[in-house]
Amino acid sequence: MTPPPVDVDAPYAVVLGVAQDAGHPQAGCTRSCCAAAYDDPSRGHRVSSVGLVDGEHRVLLDATPDLTAQLHALSPTGRIDAILPTHGHIGHYTGLMYLGREAMGAAGVSVFAMPRMRALLTDHAPWSQLAALGQIVLQPLVAGQSVQVSPRLRVTPFLVPHRDEFTETVGFRVDGPSRSLAYVPDIDKWSKWDVAVEQLVASVDVALLDGTFFADGEISRDMAEVPHPFVVETLARFADDPSEVRARVHLIHLNHTNPLLDPTSEASAAVRAAGMRVAEEGDRHGL
Ligand SMILES: [Zn+2]
Ligand SMILES: [Zn+2]
Numbered sequence: 001m002t003p004p005p006v007d008v009d010a011p012y013a014v015v016l017g018v019a020q021d022a023g024h025p026q027a028g029c030t031r032s033c034c035a036a037a038y039d040d041p042s043r044g045h046r047v048s049s050v051g052l053v054d055g056e057h058r059v060l061l062d063a064t065p066d067l068t069a070q071l072h073a074l075s076p077t078g079r080i081d082a083i084l085p086t087h088g089h090i091g092h093y094t095g096l097m098y099l100g101r102e103a104m105g106a107a108g109v110s111v112f113a114m115p116r117m118r119a120l121l122t123d124h125a126p127w128s129q130l131a132a133l134g135q136i137v138l139q140p141l142v143a144g145q146s147v148q149v150s151p152r153l154r155v156t157p158f159l160v161p162h163r164d165e166f167t168e169t170v171g172f173r174v175d176g177p178s179r180s181l182a183y184v185p186d187i188d189k190w191s192k193w194d195v196a197v198e199q200l201v202a203s204v205d206v207a208l209l210d211g212t213f214f215a216d217g218e219i220s221r222d223m224a225e226v227p228h229p230f231v232v233e234t235l236a237r238f239a240d241d242p243s244e245v246r247a248r249v250h251l252i253h254l255n256h257t258n259p260l261l262d263p264t265s266e267a268s269a270a271v272r273a274a275g276m277r278v279a280e281e282g283d284r285h286g287l
């Protein structure tokens with residue numbers, strides 16, 4: 001029997017960064033978690049973002065402070081068709097500044113935004129200038145309604161509970177002709193969500209999920225101020241799920257303190273033992 005033909009032109013997603021909003025190393029950090037990355041930038045990690053490739057079309061989920069390098073990795077010609085920010089925290093939309101007059105001076109890049117995200121971009125400088133000059137063209141996003149972002153890819157936003165001081169927060173489901181992917185970089189706790197995360201994971205082929213902190217006590221600040229599902233909680237929650245479901249989970253949005261940034265750590269070994277993965281820059285997922 002001949003194997004089915006491989007569609008070499010099939011659309012795909014590519015992980016462009018795995019760190020929390022502030023990146024790795026993080027400004028002001030004098031701890032051992034960032035020392036090696038300050039000494040050797042190749043040991044650092046870019047901020048979480050996912051690129052979508054469909055033929056000539058290029059789409060970004062989140063516009064990070066590392067957008068310059070990430071756009072180059074995604075699109076050597078600099079072409080960018082659409083950007084979809086998940087929410088209004090610094091790691092997820094401030095990369096839009098590179099589309100402006102002081103930088104690439106883009107023209108007509110579609111930015112799909114939820115209502116409060118759209119208001120943040122239209123009502124406040126410097127973001128308001130992007131739309132005023134036509135560098136970006138704001139497109140509406142409605143929770144639960146999919147939008148076509150390229151000829152063969154659709155993206156559906158869904159609301160998740162998060163510190164929503166400035167905007168609502170969404171995760172994205174991406175559907176291609178063959179496969180699907182979910183991207184949920186920020187959420188307070190799985191238990192605060194009216195959707196069972198296991199259901200989300202069971203409904204897609206790959207799920208890039210919030211792995212910000214490995215465990216409680218990881219930072220010296222009150223961690224209730226910055227709630228996220230601890231990775232140890234996520235591992236426990238999925239412990240009884242079938243291995244093929246656990247294998248779809250890729251942890252992303254890792255804080256500079258997170259031992260998962262070191263693949264040789266005991267924490268990384270625990271994730272592998274649980275049948276899950278830590279997302280890595282350059283990971284490709286066919287859609
Ligand atoms: Zn974030
Ligand atoms: Zn956030």
